Amino acid sequence: MSSIPLEELARIGSEIESTPPEERGDISNVEFAWLYTPRKPLQLLKRQTGEIASLLMMGGSGIVFEDYSETSATAHVHNHPSGNMQPTLEDLNVLLGGVARGENLSFSLIASTHLGIVTGFYELEYNGERANVAALMEGNKNIYRAHLARKYDLLDRNPELRAKMSVGDSILSPQEYNAMVSEAMTSSSIVGRPRPLNGYRFKNWRFVSK
Numbered sequence: 001m002s003s004i005p006l007e008e009l010a011r012i013g014s015e016i017e018s019t020p021p022e023e024r025g026d027i028s029n030v031e032f033a034w035l036y037t038p039r040k041p042l043q044l045l046k047r048q049t050g051e052i053a054s055l056l057m058m059g060g061s062g063i064v065f066e067d068y069s070e071t072s073a074t075a076h077v078h079n080h081p082s083g084n085m086q087p088t089l090e091d092l093n094v095l096l097g098g099v100a101r102g103e104n105l106s107f108s109l110i111a112s113t114h115l116g117i118v119t120g121f122y123e124l125e126y127n128g129e130r131a132n133v134a135a136l137m138e139g140n141k142n143i144y145r146a147h148l149a150r151k152y153d154l155l156d157r158n159p160e161l162r163a164k165m166s167v168g169d170s171i172l173s174p175q176e177y178n179a180m181v182s183e184a185m186t187s188s189s190i191v192g193r194p195r196p197l198n199g200y201r202f203k204n205w206r207f208v209s210k
Contacts, residue, residue, distance in 0.1 A: 083114030128189030
C-alpha cells in the first residue's frame with residue numbers, strides 16, 4: 001500500500017495545529033476538514049448542509065464540505081478531537097465521496113487532535129475503481145440498514161434487553177458499530193493503517209507517548 005511520507009504528515013500536523021478557531025470552536029473540540037495537495041499548504045474546507053450534504057449522510061448525521069472537484073488534491077483530511085482513531089461509517093463515505101469528486105484523490109487522513117496537538121493520523125486509502133464509488137456508497141447504507149434491522153429484531157425478541165437501554169443510547173453497541181464499519185471497509189475496497197508521528201505509538205485506537 002502506498003502512503004503519504006512521514007515528513008509530509010509532520011508538516012500537515014503542524015498546519016492543522018495552527019488552524020485558527022471559529023464560532024464552533026477549535027481543533028481541540030470540533031471537527032475541521034482540509035484538502036491535501038503535495039507540496040502545497042492545506043486548504044481549509046467549509047461545511048455544507050442541506051440537500052447536497054444529504055448525499056453523504058449516514059443514519060441522519062454526517063459532515064459534508066464544499067465542492068473540490070476542480071482541485072488536484074490527493075487526500076481529504078479531517079480531525080477527531082477525541083483522539084480516538086477508529087473510522088466511522090461517515091469517514092468511509094467521506095473518502096468515497098472525495099474519490100468521486102476529485103480525480104486525483106484516493107486518501108483520507110484522520111488526525112488525532114486531542115487537546116489541540118496532532119499525535120498521528122489514521123490513513124485510509126481507496127484501492128477500487130472510481131466507476132464503482134457510487135455503488136459502494138449505496139452499499140454502505142445498505143450495510144448500515146441491515147445491522148440496524150438485525151439489532152431491532154433482537155430487541156423485539158428480547159424485550160429485557162430493550163428495557164436496559166436508556167433514552168439517548170445508540171441502538172448499536174460500540175462493538176456492533178465497529179463490526180459494521182469493518183464490514184463496510186472490506187466491501188468498499190478501503191484499507192487503513194495508523195501513522196504515528198515521532199514520539200508516539202498506536203495503542204487501542206489512540207496515539208500514546210512512547
